Amino acid sequence: MIERSPKLEVRNLTKRFRQGKNEIVVIDGLTFAIADLEFLAIIGPSGCGKSTFLRIVDGLIPPDSGEILLDGTPVKGPGKGRGMIFQGFDLFPWRTTLANVEFGLEMLDLPRSERLERSRYYIELVGLRGFEQAYPHQLSGGMQQRVGIARALAIHPEVLLMDEPFGALDVQTRDLLQDELLRILERDRKTSLFVTHSIEEAIYLADRIVVLSARPAKIEMTIDVPFPRPRTDELKTSPDFLEIRQRIWETLKRDARS
Ligand SMILES: Nc1ncnc2c1ncn2[C@@H]1O[C@H](COP(=O)(O)OP(=O)(O)OP(=O)(O)O)[C@@H](O)[C@H]1O
Numbered sequence: 730m731i732e733r734s735p736k737l738e739v740r741n742l743t744k745r746f747r748q749g750k751n752e753i754v755v756i757d758g759l760t761f762a763i764a765d766l767e768f769l770a771i772i773g774p775s776g777c778g779k780s781t782f783l784r785i786v787d788g789l790i791p792p793d794s795g796e797i798l799l800d801g802t803p804v805k806g807p808g809k810g811r812g813m814i815f816q817g818f819d820l821f822p823w824r825t826t827l828a829n830v831e832f833g834l835e836m837l838d839l840p841r842s843e844r845l846e847r848s849r850y851y852i853e854l855v856g857l858r859g860f861e862q863a864y865p866h867q868l869s870g871g872m873q874q875r876v877g878i879a880r881a882l883a884i885h886p887e888v889l890l891m892d893e894p895f896g897a898l899d900v901q902t903r904d905l906l907q908d909e910l911l912r913i914l915e916r917d918r919k920t921s922l923f924v925t926h927s928i929e930e931a932i933y934l935a936d937r938i939v940v941l942s943a944r945p946a947k948i949e950m951t952i953d954v955p956f957p958r959p960r961t962d963e964l965k966t967s968p969d970f971l972e973i974r975q976r977i978w979e980t981l982k983r984d985a986r987s
C-alpha cells in the first residue's frame with residue numbers, strides 16, 4: 730500500500746447526460762483517491778464513462794454532483810496542474826510537431842525562447858528529433874501519439890491524465906510506447922491516471938488498477954500491482970502477472986454477463 734497523502738480525491742461523483750428524451754446515468758457515486766506519484770490504471774467496458782470521468786478530472790466538463798479535489802482544492806475548470814493525453818490523435822493538423830507541443834505552453838506566459846527550448850526537449854525525449862517541422866499527416870500514428878505525449882509533458886503537469894493513449898496503435902508500437910512511457914516516468918515521476926481497455930497494459934504500467942462496471946461506472950474491483958520497477962517485458966509472462974490478469978478478466982466477464 731502507498732502511504733502518501735492523496736493527490737487527487739474523487740468524492741461521490743455523479744454525471745448524467747441527456748440522450749434524446751432520456752437521461753442516462755454515466756457515473757454513479759464514484760469515490761476513490763489517488764496517492765501522490767501513484768500510477769493508477771482504470772479499466773472498464775466501452776461506453777462505461779471512462780473518458781467522461783477523465784474530462785471531469787481535467788475540468789473540461791462539470792459533474793452533476795460530487796467533486797474532485799486536487800491537493801485538497803476542488804477542481805473548477807482546466808488548469809496547468811493537469812496534462813491530458815486524449816483518446817486517438819487530437820493534434821492540430823495545421824501545426825507542425827514543434828507548434829503542437831508549443832501549444833500548451835502558449836497559455837503559460839513563458840518567453841518564446843523558453844517555450845522553444847522546452848518543446849525541443851520533450852520532442853527529443855519522446856524520440857522525435859528531426860521531425861520538429863513535420864505536420865501530423867506526415868507522421869505515423871505512433872509518432873503522432875508521441876507528439877501528444879510530449880505536448881502533455883511539456884506543461885510540467887503534476888497529474889498526467891491519459892485516455893487510452895495507445896489504443897489506436899498496432900501491438901508493436903504500443904509495446905514500444907509503453908516502455909517509453911515507463912522510462913519517461915522513471916526520470917520524471919508524476920501522479921498518473923491511465924485509462925485503457927488492455928488488462929496487460931494496465932498491469933504492466935500501474936501501481937494500482939481500478940476496474941469499473943458497465944454504465945453507470947462503479948468500482949467493481951481494485952487491485953494493487955505488486956511488481957517492482959523498473960519493469961521489463963519478461964514480467965508479462967510471469968505466473969504472478971498471469972494470475973492478476975486472470976482475476977481481472979474474470980471480473981470483466983462476470984460483469985459483461987450480468
Ligand atoms: N456529451 C455527451 N452527451 C451525451 N452523452 C454523452 C456525452 N459524452 C458521453 N456520452 C455518453 O456517455 C457514455 C459514456 O461515454 P464515455 O465516452 O465516457 O465512455 P468510455 O468509457 O470512454 O468508452 P470507450 O471505452 O468506448 O472510450 C456513453 O453512453 C456516451 O454515449
Ligand SMILES: [Mg+2]
Binds near residue numbers: 779781816892
Ligand atoms: Mg473513452
